[in-house]
Amino acid sequence: MPPVPTDCFIGLMSGTSMDGADGVLVDFTAAQPMVLAAAHLPFPDSLREAFAALQQPGEDEIHREAMAANGLARVYAACVEALLRESDINASQVVAIGAHGQTIRHRPGLYDGTGYTRQTQHPALLAELTDIDVVADFRSRDIAAGGQGAPLVPAVHAALFGARDETRVVCNIGGISNISILPAANTGRPVTGFDCGPGNALLDDWVQRHRGEPFDDRGAWGATGSVDEALLTRLLTEPYFHAPPPKSTGRDLFHPGWLQAVLESLPSPLPAADVQATLATLTATAIARDVQTCAPDAQRLIVCGGGAYNEALLGNLGQLLPGVTVETSDAYGVPVSQVEALAFAWFARQCVHRAPGNVPTVTGAAGPRVLGAIYPR
Structure with a gap:
């Protein structure tokens, strides 16, 4: 039997196209990352419409964002389930999930010299649904350090x-x-x-x-x-x-x-x-x-x-x-649909190991920073 991978991370990405969630299960054991499984789950029309509406100010935003975050967590969890099923890997073998979330506002450098960014999601719910540690909110630390928070890849x-x-x-x-x-x-x-x-x-x-x-x-x-x-x-x-x-x-x-x-x-x-x-x-x-x-x-x-x-x-x-x-x-050897999801698996790994994930010459941050917040399973 082949050896059981010991350095597996999942990356989940839902970008500004708002079409759905891309996920990959990556083994980082070797020098070159190996994608063990990939999946794409389209968003339900109602979730896509909710995210589109949240791009601009509107009534009852806090409630609508919270409901959309819950919906995204469930899509993400279904994507994780598909990855585990395809790869025949158990949840206990995955170190962590790197979940980007859905960007609904990105305004760096506008207020008090730092601004803010908002990738809505519910990482605690995702950890609950998958029984895997979740790393989320990758952009905020770079912005706090005076950077743009993007691009991170x-x-x-x-x-x-x-x-x-x-x-x-x-x-x-x-x-x-x-x-x-x-x-x-x-x-x-x-x-x-x-x-x-x-x-x-x-x-x-x-x-x-x-x-x-x-x-x-x-x-x-x-x-x-x-x-x-x-x-x-x-x-x-x-x-x-x-x-x-x-x-x-x-x-x-x-x-x-x-x-x-x-x-x-x-x-x-x-x-x-x-x-x-x-x-x-x-x-x-x-x-x-x-x-x-x-x-x-x-x-x-x-x-x-x-x-x-x-x-x-x-x-x-x-x-x-x-x-x-x-x-x-x-x-x-990296399909075009997998690159960004793979990146967030890498960012999760960097966070778990307390290693920097940003490139200051890209974002303008004051220096290298560990990115992300960990939500234990």
Whole structure:
């Protein structure tokens, strides 16, 4: 019989796309993490709607957030059950679960020099339902130390995708897009990274509104439209795109109302497919500009997250970044849908071992910090 894994952690991620929970069960025994099982559970429509409503102020928010947190804990617990069933691992063999929670507000650096971030969930309930220690609230400590609290994943990207003699950029395209700049190890330059702007969030909202579909499969609908240069130019005037890093953003800024305000400023309405095509180009343009500005020696762009399935978006990136090889994380043995969940398994492990999880050169924090709060089973 194969040896029983002794360094197993679960990572759970539900991102700004708000489509569901991704989970992985990871064995960290060897130098290279091994994913033993992966699962995706879509959110019920009622939970997705609750999270969407919580992105903006509203009536009875405390109660509605608490109910949504309970619902998320149950989805997470079902995801954990699926992972254990697929891997034939017992709950007692899992050291801890790293649960990101659902971001409903992210406003670092706004108040008293620190601001706040809010990833709603009920980690105590998750520990109760799974009988496994839960590590949650990963971003708050970095913000308390003067950082942005995001993006956190560059440390994991560096471990998975860094190279000795080649500068690489890892781009996660979830609801929001972010990049991790991984200089060639032999240069001695530090890892950096930041949020670029909208990823799938606006694209998904627009296709849902006009076609009743949760996402634009492979970017096919957007590919039938034409990019409207006037709209693209106006969208790119958003100050966030021109702010220097460290910086992070979310649906607090890039939400349907933001887009609608720009559309209403145009002299005439646009075909819906043209708006979709323009939004895809907006995402690609923001990413490409940031790569060209902050990683001019990059030789490779490794894309992960749901946006990696959008063939039109990847094509845009290839055109905007001539001389840069654009590929997905699948080429490195890590499926695009697993990278972020794997990261939160790693963050949980770092917390359990009281090891830092942030990268100060990315977030702007005062120094390395242990991230997360532990909820014992």
